[in-house]
Amino acid sequence: MTSTVRLGEQARVAALDEAVSLDELRLAARNHGMPLEALRDDLTPPGLHYLLVHYDIPFVDPASWRLTIGGHVYSPIELDLAALTARPRVETVVTLECAGNGRARLLPRPVSQPWLDEAVGTARWAGTPLAPLLRESGLLDGAVDVVFTGHDHGTERGVEQDYQRALPIEEALGSDVLLAYEMNGAPLPPQHGAPVRLVVPGWYGMTHVKWLRDITVLASRFTGYQNAVAYRLRADADDPGEPVTRILPRALMMPPGFPDFMTRRRIVDAGSLVLRGRAWSGRAPVVRVELSTDGGQSWTDAALGESLGRHAWRSWSARWDAIRGEYELCVRATDEVGAQPVDPLWNLQGMANNMVQRMAVTVR
Amino acid sequence: MTSTVRLGEQARVAALDEAVSLDELRLAARNHGMPLEALRDDLTPPGLHYLLVHYDIPFVDPASWRLTIGGHVYSPIELDLAALTARPRVETVVTLECAGNGRARLLPRPVSQPWLDEAVGTARWAGTPLAPLLRESGLLDGAVDVVFTGHDHGTERGVEQDYQRALPIEEALGSDVLLAYEMNGAPLPPQHGAPVRLVVPGWYGMTHVKWLRDITVLASRFTGYQNAVAYRLRADADDPGEPVTRILPRALMMPPGFPDFMTRRRIVDAGSLVLRGRAWSGRAPVVRVELSTDGGQSWTDAALGESLGRHAWRSWSARWDAIRGEYELCVRATDEVGAQPVDPLWNLQGMANNMVQRMAVTVR
Numbered sequence: 212m213t214s215t216v217r218l219g220e221q222a223r224v225a226a227l228d229e230a231v232s233l234d235e236l237r238l239a240a241r242n243h244g245m246p247l248e249a250l251r252d253d254l255t256p257p258g259l260h261y262l263l264v265h266y267d268i269p270f271v272d273p274a275s276w277r278l279t280i281g282g283h284v285y286s287p288i289e290l291d292l293a294a295l296t297a298r299p300r301v302e303t304v305v306t307l308e309c310a311g312n313g314r315a316r317l318l319p320r321p322v323s324q325p326w327l328d329e330a331v332g333t334a335r336w337a338g339t340p341l342a343p344l345l346r347e348s349g350l351l352d353g354a355v356d357v358v359f360t361g362h363d364h365g366t367e368r369g370v371e372q373d374y375q376r377a378l379p380i381e382e383a384l385g386s387d388v389l390l391a392y393e394m395n396g397a398p399l400p401p402q403h404g405a406p407v408r409l410v411v412p413g414w415y416g417m418t419h420v421k422w423l424r425d426i427t428v429l430a431s432r433f434t435g436y437q438n439a440v441a442y443r444l445r446a447d448a449d450d451p452g453e454p455v456t457r458i459l460p461r462a463l464m465m466p467p468g469f470p471d472f473m474t475r476r477r478i479v480d481a482g483s484l485v486l487r488g489r490a491w492s493g494r495a496p497v498v499r500v501e502l503s504t505d506g507g508q509s510w511t512d513a514a515l516g517e518s519l520g521r522h523a524w525r526s527w528s529a530r531w532d533a534i535r536g537e538y539e540l541c542v543r544a545t546d547e548v549g550a551q552p553v554d555p556l557w558n559l560q561g562m563a564n565n566m567v568q569r570m571a572v573t574v575r
Numbered sequence: 576m577t578s579t580v581r582l583g584e585q586a587r588v589a590a591l592d593e594a595v596s597l598d599e600l601r602l603a604a605r606n607h608g609m610p611l612e613a614l615r616d617d618l619t620p621p622g623l624h625y626l627l628v629h630y631d632i633p634f635v636d637p638a639s640w641r642l643t644i645g646g647h648v649y650s651p652i653e654l655d656l657a658a659l660t661a662r663p664r665v666e667t668v669v670t671l672e673c674a675g676n677g678r679a680r681l682l683p684r685p686v687s688q689p690w691l692d693e694a695v696g697t698a699r700w701a702g703t704p705l706a707p708l709l710r711e712s713g714l715l716d717g718a719v720d721v722v723f724t725g726h727d728h729g730t731e732r733g734v735e736q737d738y739q740r741a742l743p744i745e746e747a748l749g750s751d752v753l754l755a756y757e758m759n760g761a762p763l764p765p766q767h768g769a770p771v772r773l774v775v776p777g778w779y780g781m782t783h784v785k786w787l788r789d790i791t792v793l794a795s796r797f798t799g800y801q802n803a804v805a806y807r808l809r810a811d812a813d814d815p816g817e818p819v820t821r822i823l824p825r826a827l828m829m830p831p832g833f834p835d836f837m838t839r840r841r842i843v844d845a846g847s848l849v850l851r852g853r854a855w856s857g858r859a860p861v862v863r864v865e866l867s868t869d870g871g872q873s874w875t876d877a878a879l880g881e882s883l884g885r886h887a888w889r890s891w892s893a894r895w896d897a898i899r900g901e902y903e904l905c906v907r908a909t910d911e912v913g914a915q916p917v918d919p920l921w922n923l924q925g926m927a928n929n930m931v932q933r934m935a936v937t938v939r
Contacts, residue, residue: 240608240693243606264610365835400621
């Protein structure tokens with residue numbers, strides 16, 4: 212495993228006193244999170260869903276687009292968009308989150324896209340299930356991984372690549388995995404993978420390969436960059452680490468009151484108000500959301516709203532009798548496996564940091 | 576004038592060696608620029624147009640939305656959305672740019688939304704002209720400014736406010752000023768000012784007040800924060816400065832080849848290629864675009880494409896015979912008044928920095 216970890220240069224970690232670099236700022240200006248006031252909506256309005264694009268957004272002509280399915284199969288398949296959309300159609304509401312969400316809250320800070328809390332969004336995806344297509348291709352015995360390749364091309368830490376991610380065959384055959392061609396009732400926008408992307412409900416965003424062009428079944432483990440190097444929980448450069456897979460639990464709060472432009476500190480009028488937000492987990496159903504108004508020292512249960520589906524966020528609400536003063540509001544989700552950590556779990560590449568949200572509030 | 580400049584705390588400028596702060600990063604994660612590969616399109620695809628929201632995105636119910644027009648007029652007007660959309664409809668293609676575009680390239684860096692080059696976008700706006708409505712309200716003699724108030728509310732440098740910007744009456748009566756309710760053929764999305772925003776073709780973005788709720792005619796100069804303090808070209812804290820008004824000329828290049836994820840450095844195969852991009856100016860028509868492949872030491876003319884309208888960007892192209900090596904590509908626009916500066920013109924709040932774009936390219 213060590214040899215594949217060395218594929219490319221090592222991840223850089225900022226010095227303890229090192230502030231955000233021009234490289235990180237350039238990524239932050241291109242990519243964007245979901246402004247947290249959009250937690251108001253079940254489905255994130257178009258243009259507000261978080262967006263992370265590794266290289267450039269490729270503009271793929273839907274008329275000439277083809278999807279090939281091959282590798283360790285008996286009958287390779289080639290489909291155009293008309294053939295794909297003529298297949299059985301499924302709709303599903305899915306909360307997507309970037310595996311790097313929370314990275315810029317780590318200390319020291321791994322240097323990459325510098326997300327704080329907001330790399331999330333929920334959409335209604337429509338597409339056709341992947342599993343029947345894989346079965347029609349005649350999977351041969353011994354299939355291990357399925358590699359999904361996009362049209363996006365670039366270099367990362369010295370490794371030139373088309374964006375590629377593999378899923379274990381048993382995950383790729385999951386009944387909820389889609390080849391999606393619509394987002395919220397419209398064709399996919401270019402930045403979300405037009406004309407077709409993979410949707411793997413419950414998994415972090417790197418899995419949902421955009422601008423999909425090829426699916427290749429392997430009889431061995433995939434050792435490409437995005438699986439073997441990038442999206443892993445590594446303690447240091449010598450640690451091959453564990454793969455990043457399903458989304459860990461997280462709750463976020465709609466910011467109450469109104470903000471200060473520069474600091475985003477919230478100003479709230481004293482009185483009784485209802486705090487609201489959303490919670491989700493790709494690992495197991497969310498069973499509890501708790502609110503703290505004292506920076507995480509004490510917690511009270513919030514009420515959970517209706518579920519929108521197993522892989523969609525769930526609303527929560529909690530009444531707060533706000534008295535004049537300075538507060539740090541925190542919220543944390545617990546799923547059937549466990550709770551969000553109050554303090555972050557550091558790793559070399561800043562992956563899957565689901566530490567609790569902290570929001571500075573002045574009650575006047 | 577000095578007293579109004581003191582409205583609120585002063586703008587902060589980072590120390591010469593001070594990197595990007597958490598406050599700036601928080602803004603960069605919420606707001607977003609246009610990924611430069613979207614320079615490909617005449618109209619920026621939905622979700623890729625730059626976005627700057629001072630406070631929170633207010634979610635305004637179109638059914639209960641009302642616009643009031645009053646102040647120094649004979650017959651105040653109140654309109655609902657049906658009444659507004661029943662009025663004469665005009666469509667116009669407009670390139671919008673944030674007045675803070677280029678701020679994070681200044682040294683020392685004014686601390687605010689840290690834009691690099693990408694705070695721009697072009698849309699087809701549909702709406703009804705403002706001037707006939709102002710005339711129907713019975714403008715009284717001595718009207719000086721027209722104040723536009725949005726539903727967005729927050730504090731900025733200690734000043735609590737609804738977002739408000741004024742235009743001189745002669746500009747507000749301009750034939751191309753619109754109350755816009757559609758963007759690229761669809762109702763305005765929440766983040767772009769739903770249900771109605773002001774569009775003032777040729778002016779920087781701060782003028783195009785979103786979530787518009789009130790128009791008030793004044794018989795005196797407006798002295799509110801956004802006009803008297805924020806959007807001014809000030810040399811220092813004691814300088815009242817000149818107002819930021821129309822967009823200065825700028826050209827941008829679609830990044831050639833493919834990028835490195837972290838540095839965004841471009842990799843291009845040696846050979847003859849065509850570089851493309853867009854150029855615009857709100858001040859006067861663009862008459863020339865020039866390309867430099869040696870960091871701005873020498874320049875050659877690019878070819879200009881068809882105009883999409885007086886206030887829309889214009890495409891340009893230039894052939895480049897790329898030979899192996901390291902390059903810094905630059906592009907600059909010239910309008911009928913003058914050229915973009917190669918070096919930035921510093922001001923206290925980092926406004927209207929239209930210095931030329933610089934792009935690092937490796938030809939292999």
